[in-house]
Amino acid sequence: MSTTLDAGHVPAPRELTTNPRTSDKIFRGVVTGFGMTALLILTLIGLFLSIRGIQTIHMQGFGFLTRSNWEVVQTDAGTTYNLGVGAMLLGTVLISIIALVIGVPLSVALALFLTFYAPARIKTFLVSVVDLMAAFPSVLYGLWGFFVLMPLATYWGKLLFKYLNWIPIFDAPQYFFERSPFIAGVVLAIMIIPIVTSVAREVFAQTPLDRIQAAYALGATKWGVIKTVVFPFGNSGLIGGAMLGLGRAFGETVAVYSVLNIVFKVNIHILYGSGGNVASMIIQKWGESTGGETTALLAAGFILFLLTLLVNLGANFIVRNTLKSGK
Amino acid sequence: MTDLAYDTVKPIKPWKATGKERITTAISLLLALVLAGVAVKTTGLSGKLGYALSFIIFSTLFQIVVSVRKFGRKALGDSIATSLVYTGATLTFAPVVSILFITLKNGIAGLRWNLFTTDMFNASFLDPIGNGGLLHALLGTVTLILIAMVISVPMGIMTALYLTEIRGKGSNLIQFVVQAMSGVPSVVAGLFIFTSVILLTPLKASATAGGLALTVLMIPTVTRTAQEVLLLVPADLREAGLAMGATQWKTVATIVVPAARNGLITATILGVARIAGETAPLIFTIGGADKLNLNPFKDYTSAMPFYVWKGLTLGTPESIQRAWTGILILLILVLSLFTVARTLGGRRMK
Numbered sequence: 001m002s003t004t005l006d007a008g009h010v011p012a013p014r015e016l017t018t019n020p021r022t023s024d025k026i027f028r029g030v031v032t033g034f035g036m037t038a039l040l041i042l043t044l045i046g047l048f049l050s051i052r053g054i055q056t057i058h059m060q061g062f063g064f065l066t067r068s069n070w071e072v073v074q075t076d077a078g079t080t081y082n083l084g085v086g087a088m089l090l091g092t093v094l095i096s097i098i099a100l101v102i103g104v105p106l107s108v109a110l111a112l113f114l115t116f117y118a119p120a121r122i123k124t125f126l127v128s129v130v131d132l133m134a135a136f137p138s139v140l141y142g143l144w145g146f147f148v149l150m151p152l153a154t155y156w157g158k159l160l161f162k163y164l165n166w167i168p169i170f171d172a173p174q175y176f177f178e179r180s181p182f183i184a185g186v187v188l189a190i191m192i193i194p195i196v197t198s199v200a201r202e203v204f205a206q207t208p209l210d211r212i213q214a215a216y217a218l219g220a221t222k223w224g225v226i227k228t229v230v231f232p233f234g235n236s237g238l239i240g241g242a243m244l245g246l247g248r249a250f251g252e253t254v255a256v257y258s259v260l261n262i263v264f265k266v267n268i269h270i271l272y273g274s275g276g277n278v279a280s281m282i283i284q285k286w287g288e289s290t291g292g293e294t295t296a297l298l299a300a301g302f303i304l305f306l307l308t309l310l311v312n313l314g315a316n317f318i319v320r321n322t323l324k325s326g327k
Numbered sequence: 328m329t330d331l332a333y334d335t336v337k338p339i340k341p342w343k344a345t346g347k348e349r350i351t352t353a354i355s356l357l358l359a360l361v362l363a364g365v366a367v368k369t370t371g372l373s374g375k376l377g378y379a380l381s382f383i384i385f386s387t388l389f390q391i392v393v394s395v396r397k398f399g400r401k402a403l404g405d406s407i408a409t410s411l412v413y414t415g416a417t418l419t420f421a422p423v424v425s426i427l428f429i430t431l432k433n434g435i436a437g438l439r440w441n442l443f444t445t446d447m448f449n450a451s452f453l454d455p456i457g458n459g460g461l462l463h464a465l466l467g468t469v470t471l472i473l474i475a476m477v478i479s480v481p482m483g484i485m486t487a488l489y490l491t492e493i494r495g496k497g498s499n500l501i502q503f504v505v506q507a508m509s510g511v512p513s514v515v516a517g518l519f520i521f522t523s524v525i526l527l528t529p530l531k532a533s534a535t536a537g538g539l540a541l542t543v544l545m546i547p548t549v550t551r552t553a554q555e556v557l558l559l560v561p562a563d564l565r566e567a568g569l570a571m572g573a574t575q576w577k578t579v580a581t582i583v584v585p586a587a588r589n590g591l592i593t594a595t596i597l598g599v600a601r602i603a604g605e606t607a608p609l610i611f612t613i614g615g616a617d618k619l620n621l622n623p624f625k626d627y628t629s630a631m632p633f634y635v636w637k638g639l640t641l642g643t644p645e646s647i648q649r650a651w652t653g654i655l656i657l658l659i660l661v662l663s664l665f666t667v668a669r670t671l672g673g674r675r676m677k
Contacts, residue, residue: 020575027576028493035489035497037482038550039504041543045511045519052522109415117412126420128669133423135665137604138513139635140654144426146639147647152376190422197419221401223408244510251512253607258639279514283610301518305511312510313503 049302056083056299059292064299065089068276070264070285072293081292085300087266091181091276092307095256096249098185098270103192104242110193111200112226127201134194142258145187150259153183157271172272179261181275187255192245199241203234203322240318247311251304253279278304355389383414434655437648442656447617452638452646461653463619464634467534468657470623471613471630472599474538475545480595482542483549487594490550491557492579509547516543517608525612532614534623537630540608549598556590556672557583593672600664604657606632631657 020028056064060083067084110130114123157177164170207230215225231238257280267274282297282304289297344352363382387410394406442460450459486505490498520540524530560583568578584591609615614627615637631653638650 023576024574027574027579028495031485031489031493032495032497034482034485035493035495035501038486038501038508038546039497041546042504042508042511044523045515045543048519048523049515106415106419109412110419112412113416117409117416129420129423132662132665135600135604135661136426137606137632137635137654137657137661139604139606139632139639140426140430140658143635143639143650143654144422144429148425148429149422190419193419221405223405226408227404247510251510251514253512253514254636279512279607282514282518283607286610298518298522301515305515308510308512308515309507312507316503316506 045305046302049298049305052295052298053302056292056296060084060296064296065303068264068266079291081296083293083296085278085281085303087264088262088276088278088281088300089303090266090268092250092278092304094268094270095181095184095188095260095275095277096246098182099188099192099249100242100246101189102186103189103245104196104238106189107193107196107241107245108200108238110197111204112230114197114201115204116222116226116230130194130197133190134198138191138252138255141187141191141255145183145255145259149187150178150183153186154178154180157182161271169268169270172269174272176273177271178273179259179275180271180273181260181267182270184256184260184275184277185270187259188249188252191252191255192248195248196241196245199244199319200234200238203237203241203319204230206237206323207233234322236318237322240315240322243311243315243318247308247315250308250311251279252277253283256280257283351393352390355393356386359385359389386410387414430651430655430658433648433651434658437652438655442652446619448619452641452649453643455645456648456652461631461634461649461656463616464629464631464653465656466619466621467613467616467629467633468603468631468660470534470621470628471537471541471609472603474535474623475541475602476595476599478538479542479545479549479598483546483594483598484553484591486546486550487553487557488579490554492575492583505547505550508543509551511543512607513544513605514607516540517611519543520608521611530624532612532627533625534613534620534628537609537613537628538623540612541602541605544605544608545598545602548601549594552594552597553587553591556587556594559590560586589671593668596664596668596671600661600668603661603664604632606636609633610636631660 059081060067064084066086067082068087069082069084071082073080073082114126114130118126154177157180160170160182161172161177165172211229211233212225215229220228256277260275260277260280261273262276262281262284263274264276265274267276278300282300285293285297359382362385363378366381366385367378387407390410391403391406394402437456439457439460441457443462443465445460446463447459447461448463486501489495490502490505517540520536520543524536524539525532530536564582564586565578568582569575573581609630609632613630613633615633616627616629620626620628635650635653635657638646638648638653641647
């Protein structure tokens with residue numbers, strides 16, 4: 001088909017419009033729909049688990065959060081439950097803090113090494129190794145933690161007890177140092193190193209180069225530059241990274257279960273072999289649980305979900321603000 | 328032509344260690360080795376670890392003394408910091424080396440051909456490793472991964488497209504949600520599928536339920552990687568497409584996505600590597616069978632991490648041997664996925 005144009009006849013210009021075509025409308029609709037599923041899933045997780053949470057609070061009262069016993073008594077009249085996750089919550093926080101105290105300085109050292117000290121040739125390889133650490137299955141950390149790390153860490157625990165037992169948290173009511181919160185903390189510290197390191201590296205890499213060079217030009221040593229330029233600049237980013245690590249540590253299940261002796265009793269003696277962790281407690285009690293106990297375990301999962309959600313949102317907020325300010 | 332004698336100037340390399348400095352370093356390292364030996368003999372420190380620890384302390388001390396004598400007091404902080412950084416970096420790599428070495432050593436001892444040809448239906452975990460195998464777990468993991476992939480790859484990529492191409496009003500919110508989702512503990516994902524799917528729908532504990540739980544964990548990984556990759560596609564390409572009169576749909580489908588194809592495959596593989604080793608969500612969702620089950624919708628199934636977990640918790644020498652061998656196979660799987668993702672992505676790390 002060919003169109004001929006008369007000299008005097010000018011075709012009317014195409015209508016200009018900002019309205020998307022039908023195909024684009026469908027495309028945008030579909031993609032937006034898929035984009036919203038993430039929100040939907042997160043909401044559903046919160047919704048379904050919060051129902052169990054409310055049921056449990058209804059059954060046990062708010063003491064569920066503070067009590068530290070887990071008793072299911074079966075009689076002819078029925079089953080009575082006396083459940084509480086107080087010790088487990090406290091234990092989770094305690095172990096995660098130990099993990100941070102050990103893991104964060106190591107991660108910062110590693111990130112400094114990778115950013116400022118490592119020769120370019122081995123740097124790429126080492127970065128891959130750190131990323132690989134994040135991909136190790138957690139059950140592998142559990143196996144390794146139980147058979148390799150625990151004998152070592154028990155010995156370190158005994159040494160700490162021998163020399164530092166005048167500090168209350170390093171004291172122990174009995175001479176029993178295996179499967180202690182300290183050991184679980186060491187395993188968790190190793191597990192959070194990759195995430196904290198990668199955030200720290202990202203933050204360090206954002207330090208404005210001109211300020212680094214200005215510091216060198218003023219005669220600063222490498223440490224001087226790090227102390228006066230890199231750290232002040234990346235401070236809040238590091239805090240955010242540590243919080244991301246904390247979120248990871250809160251939710252870790254299998255590895256902690258392998259190396260921790262779960263006891264429903266508040267214990268702040270970190271070297272003593274008795275501790276708690278919400279996630280591990282859930283899988284420990286899951287097998288034989290029925291009825292109200294299962295509901296309570298789901299409620300414990302809800303508490304864990306809320307905790308990690310809060311910590312993660314805070315962390316992401318901080319990290320994003322730092323990274324933005326660098327640009 | 329004048330005959331000027333040119334002296335070839337030897338470039339000065341002030342950063343290079345001189346012979347004298349090398350000798351000092353060697354001597355101080357030797358001294359540290361000896362002193363560490365003495366320390367292990369005389370104090371409470373013992374074993375290889377005690378030796379390593381005292382060696383690190385002594386060599387650091389010598390290094391500090393040497394550099395302070397050379398550069399003065401200003402070097403004190405710097406050399407302390409340098410040695411701390413090096414020590415810290417070494418300490419973090421020690422577990423990786425140890426984990427790889429131990430897994431290889433313990434895992435190889437249990438490798439038998441029958442592992443890949445039989446399941447555990449006619450054998451017990453307590454039997455010698457020659458009985459039974461992990462075919463059911465291997466195929467179970469493959470099924471779980473396929474189910475999770477079928478759901479989360481389209482979802483993840485679409486969400487990434489929403490964040491990079493549509494950039495609608497909800498972008499900031501979705502970005503936040505995706506980040507929050509990547510922090511959801513794996514045990515919570517399992518509990519969620521248990522209370523929403525297994526308790527409320529006809530679908531009982533099965534590969535599909537397990538796959539759904541893994542989907543929750545996989546979507547954020549795929550989304551975040553895909554988003555990064557899509558952002559790398561130059562804006563010029565998009566504008567060129569639009570300038571040629573293509574609709575946004577055509578531009579995305581025929582230009583943006585093909586341009587990012589390798590990266591999107593990388594995103595998928597990283598997602599798979601993320602979930603392949605997850606144990607906790609499976610405890611609530613797959614039931615844990617000892618028999619090969621290829622029906623993803625019905626009956627219990629098993630998975631590699633679950634097999635390892637079972638071996639570890641049973642705690643007899645035979646079952647633990649099974650666990651080590653299982654984790655070795657799983658680790659090889661994860662490692663190869665990881666390597667493929669890295670090569671394919673070809674991302675030059677900074």
